[in-house]
Amino acid sequence: xxxxxxxxxxxxxxxxxxxxxxxxxxxxxxxxxxxxxxxxxxxxxxxxxxxxxxxxxxxxxxxxxxxxxxxxxxxxxxxxxxxxxxxxxxxxxxxxxxxxxxxxxxxxxxxxxxxxxxxxxxxxxxxxxxxxxxxxxxxxxxxxxxxxxxxxxxxxxxxxxxxxxxxxxxxxxxxxxxxxxxxxxxxxxxxxxxxxxxxxxxxxxxxxxxxxxxxxxxxxxxxxxxxxxxxxxxxxxxxxxxxxxxxxxxxxxxxxxxxxxxxxxxxxxxxxxxxxxxxxxxxxxxxxxxxxxxxxxxxxxxxxxxxxxxxxxxxxxxxxxxxxxxxxxxxxxxxxxx
Amino acid sequence: xxxxxxxxxxxxxxxxxxxxxxxxxxxxxxxxxxxxxxxxxxxxxxxxxxxxxxxxxxxxxxxxxxxxxxxxxxxxxxxxxxxxxxxxxxxxxxxxxxxxxxxxxxxxxxxxxxxxxxxxxxxxxxxxxxxxxxxxxxxxxxxxxxxxxxxxxxxxxxxxxxxxxxxxxxxxxxxxxxxxxxxxxxxxxxxxxxxxxxxxxxxxxxxxxxxxxxxxxxxxxxxxxxxxxxxxxxxxxxxxxxxxxxxxxxxxxxxxxxxxxxxxxxxxxxxxxxxxxxxxxxxxxxxxxxxxxxxxxxxxxxxxxxxxxxxxxxxxxxxxxxxxxxxxxxxxxxxxxxxxxxxxxxxxxxxxxxxxxxxxxxxxxxxxxxxxxxxxxxxxxxxxxxxxxxxxxxxxxxxxxxxxxxxxxxxxxxxxxxxxxxxx
Numbered sequence: 001x002x003x004x005x006x007x008x009x010x011x012x013x014x015x016x017x018x019x020x021x022x023x024x025x026x027x028x029x030x031x032x033x034x035x036x037x038x039x040x041x042x043x044x045x046x047x048x049x050x051x052x053x054x055x056x057x058x059x060x061x062x063x064x065x066x067x068x069x070x071x072x073x074x075x076x077x078x079x080x081x082x083x084x085x086x087x088x089x090x091x092x093x094x095x096x097x098x099x100x101x102x103x104x105x106x107x108x109x110x111x112x113x114x115x116x117x118x119x120x121x122x123x124x125x126x127x128x129x130x131x132x133x134x135x136x137x138x139x140x141x142x143x144x145x146x147x148x149x150x151x152x153x154x155x156x157x158x159x160x161x162x163x164x165x166x167x168x169x170x171x172x173x174x175x176x177x178x179x180x181x182x183x184x185x186x187x188x189x190x191x192x193x194x195x196x197x198x199x200x201x202x203x204x205x206x207x208x209x210x211x212x213x214x215x216x217x218x219x220x221x222x223x224x225x226x227x228x229x230x231x232x233x234x235x236x237x238x239x240x241x242x243x244x245x246x247x248x249x250x251x252x253x254x255x256x257x258x259x260x261x262x263x264x265x266x267x268x269x270x271x272x273x274x275x276x277x278x279x280x281x282x283x284x285x286x287x288x289x290x291x292x293x294x295x296x297x298x299x300x301x302x303x304x305x306x307x308x309x310x311x312x313x314x315x316x317x318x319x320x321x322x323x324x325x326x327x328x329x330x331x332x333x334x335x336x337x338x
Numbered sequence: 339x340x341x342x343x344x345x346x347x348x349x350x351x352x353x354x355x356x357x358x359x360x361x362x363x364x365x366x367x368x369x370x371x372x373x374x375x376x377x378x379x380x381x382x383x384x385x386x387x388x389x390x391x392x393x394x395x396x397x398x399x400x401x402x403x404x405x406x407x408x409x410x411x412x413x414x415x416x417x418x419x420x421x422x423x424x425x426x427x428x429x430x431x432x433x434x435x436x437x438x439x440x441x442x443x444x445x446x447x448x449x450x451x452x453x454x455x456x457x458x459x460x461x462x463x464x465x466x467x468x469x470x471x472x473x474x475x476x477x478x479x480x481x482x483x484x485x486x487x488x489x490x491x492x493x494x495x496x497x498x499x500x501x502x503x504x505x506x507x508x509x510x511x512x513x514x515x516x517x518x519x520x521x522x523x524x525x526x527x528x529x530x531x532x533x534x535x536x537x538x539x540x541x542x543x544x545x546x547x548x549x550x551x552x553x554x555x556x557x558x559x560x561x562x563x564x565x566x567x568x569x570x571x572x573x574x575x576x577x578x579x580x581x582x583x584x585x586x587x588x589x590x591x592x593x594x595x596x597x598x599x600x601x602x603x604x605x606x607x608x609x610x611x612x613x614x615x616x617x618x619x620x621x622x623x624x625x626x627x628x629x630x631x632x633x634x635x636x637x638x639x640x641x642x643x644x645x646x647x648x649x650x651x652x653x654x655x656x657x658x659x660x661x662x663x664x665x666x667x668x669x670x671x672x673x674x675x676x677x678x679x680x681x682x683x684x685x686x687x688x689x690x691x692x693x694x695x696x697x698x699x700x701x702x703x704x705x706x707x708x709x710x711x712x713x714x715x716x717x718x719x720x721x722x723x724x725x726x727x728x729x730x731x732x733x734x735x736x737x738x739x740x741x742x743x744x745x746x747x748x749x750x751x752x753x754x755x756x757x758x759x760x761x762x
Contacts, residue, residue, distance in 0.1 A: 308758075
């Protein structure tokens with residue numbers, strides 16, 4: 001250790017700040033050496049992973065198995081041991097349909113309505129989310145005035161709680177909300193946005209895009225900034241048009257990021273619940289009732305809390321999410337491997 | 339250093355002794371929700387109880403009503419519930435109630451004063467599980483000032499739902515009021531008028547039979563009123579499933595001519611509307627079979643998983659003393675759920691003539707309540723019926739189902755849930 005008298009003020013300060021960390025390491029050193037002696041150097045990564053694995057196991061893996069076990073039971077008892085084993089009855093009930101494309105022919109019509117609504121939501125939400133995120137990222141990648149400010153503005157909604165986002169928009173869209181006041185001021189009639197299935201779905205998609213666009217814009221912006229400027233300079237020297245530059249350079253090089261964005265947006269889209277639940281409550285009727293809300297309603301809001309059916313529906317949802325996650329992993333791996 | 343230790347020692351001893359005395363105290367937790375000011379009133383009574391019983395502390399956990407409906411059953415099923423809870427699903431949660439009989443000082447006082455309502459809490463047995471913090475009766479309020487301004491005569495005693503619908507539309511048209519008629523989005527609210535139309539709710543064997551001609555007659559009216567603008571789809575059409583929505587805010591803002599709700603709105607309207615306009619409770623409109631609302635209410639019940647049944651019994655004894663209940667009902671403007679007080683009369687803490695009139699109207703409606711309505715209220719699985727009714731009718735109103743499909747689905751929903759519940 002250096003002689004304290006020879007240290008500069010800044011070095012002393014650094015040493016002082018590092019002191020607690022140094023003390024912690026000194027305390028940990030002996031037990032870690034002991035563990036290393038026991039498990040060997042090759043076992044040490046597992047020791048470091050253990051806390052995280054335990055956390056993941058307790059809060060994710062075990063509940064997953066419990067949920068699956070619940071899906072094979074019936075009745076209203078909360079504890080698994082008290083419940084009646086029903087085998088695949090809950091799944092058979094969910095899939096009992098005259099025509100899968102027409103939810104009204106299904107015994108559990110709301111489950112299929114939830115799937116149908118979620119599919120419509122995903123189709124429009126993901127398409128427009130990716131489109132708007134791309135346009136915004138392209139604009140924010142230009143040398144425009146107050147670029148930092150605009151980047152922050154677009155990202156700001158991502159920081160808000162989904163409930164806050166939904167409440168803000170709900171107040172805007174109500175009969176006596178700001179938007180209707182504006183429409184009346186312009187001479188139009190008020191629109192009851194939450195009474196029309198089309199408007200309700202439109203606003204559910206719009207609000208979701210508004211809330212999440214900043215995050216995806218950031219991913220695409222990072223991708224855009226990773227494209228070597230030489231390529232654009234070479235294209236400019238060759239006199240390539242801007243459209244051609246976009247289609248032949250920007251988009252192909254941004255494509256791996258686009259795929260990540262699409263898959264992430266798909267996964268988030270399937271999981272949609274909180275914003276729409278607060279915004280529309282799933283209505284009108286079941287027009288914006290998505291699959292997660294169906295699970296919530298079935299498991300918790302009925303007098304007979306049907307945990308078995310809710311668990312079976314969430315297993316189905318889990319399978320869909322698993323497939324999407326596998327796609328995302330494959331895409332990421334392909335991108336990382338060049 | 340020694341001086342410091344000597345100085346700190348007495349402080350530590352005091353702290354330890356305080357902590358010890360604090361831990362010696364039994365803590366009871368009471369889950370509560372508020373419609374109006376009843377939480378404040380209850381807190382005042384609990385403060386007096388704690389003063390008289392320094393070894394017991396009671397924490398009033400005020401939660402949203404939705405939590406009582408959705409979270410409490412899960413907590414109770416897992417054995418993690420409070421010691422006492424204020425509930426409205428009176429019979430539905432009866433398996434979790436504590437029989438207070440061994441823990442209260444005078445069970446005969448309870449039988450005498452809460453007798454008929456104890457059955458609601460324990461339909462199968464004779465247990466004393468709690469008492470009614472309020473009795474409620476469903477029924478409509480009208481904005482009398484709007485009727486006067488529109489110079490439309492208010493339908494009188496014996497008027498039917500159709501008479502009222504015609505009158506409120508006339509008022510709304512003349513004064514450009516956006517919502518002529520609004521009903522709480524609740525199956526319980528629809529049940530009374532449906533029974534008035536002839537709905538029986540049960541078959542000859544006493545099994546639930548939700549859909550019959552009486553119910554269809556009322557459902558058809560509700561459907562038609564939503565299509566012709568008598569009722570706004572904002573309430574029934576704007577959410578899904580069995581979500582409860584009330585029009586109390588709209589009524590208080592004079593956006594509604596007639597509002598079908600119940601007696602529990604009185605304190606809120608007295609507070610919020612005051613004398614801004616004449617809000618007037620009117621007797622339940624009639625149908626061919628009756629002129630009935632639905633009885634109901636909230637009860638404070640003891641939970642069987644409590645670790646302190648003796649203390650819970652002591653607290654319940656204190657709360658049900660006549661002077662405490664008289665204070666509670668009087669200040670909250672709730673219809674008493676104590677027969678002695680109901681007979682003797684409670685001095686309600688209001689000078690508001692509208693509130694007094696509403697209390698008289700709802701209290702006076704009790705004798706006209708149909709026996710079917712009482713049976714339905716006492717039926718353990720009534721919420722299954724209410725939820726099926728409201729959710730499917732809502733889907734028909736927004737055009738997702740025809741009324742016939744909705745009736746079919748209601749019947750299926752009730753059968754499915756009863757079967758699931760029966761699988762023990």
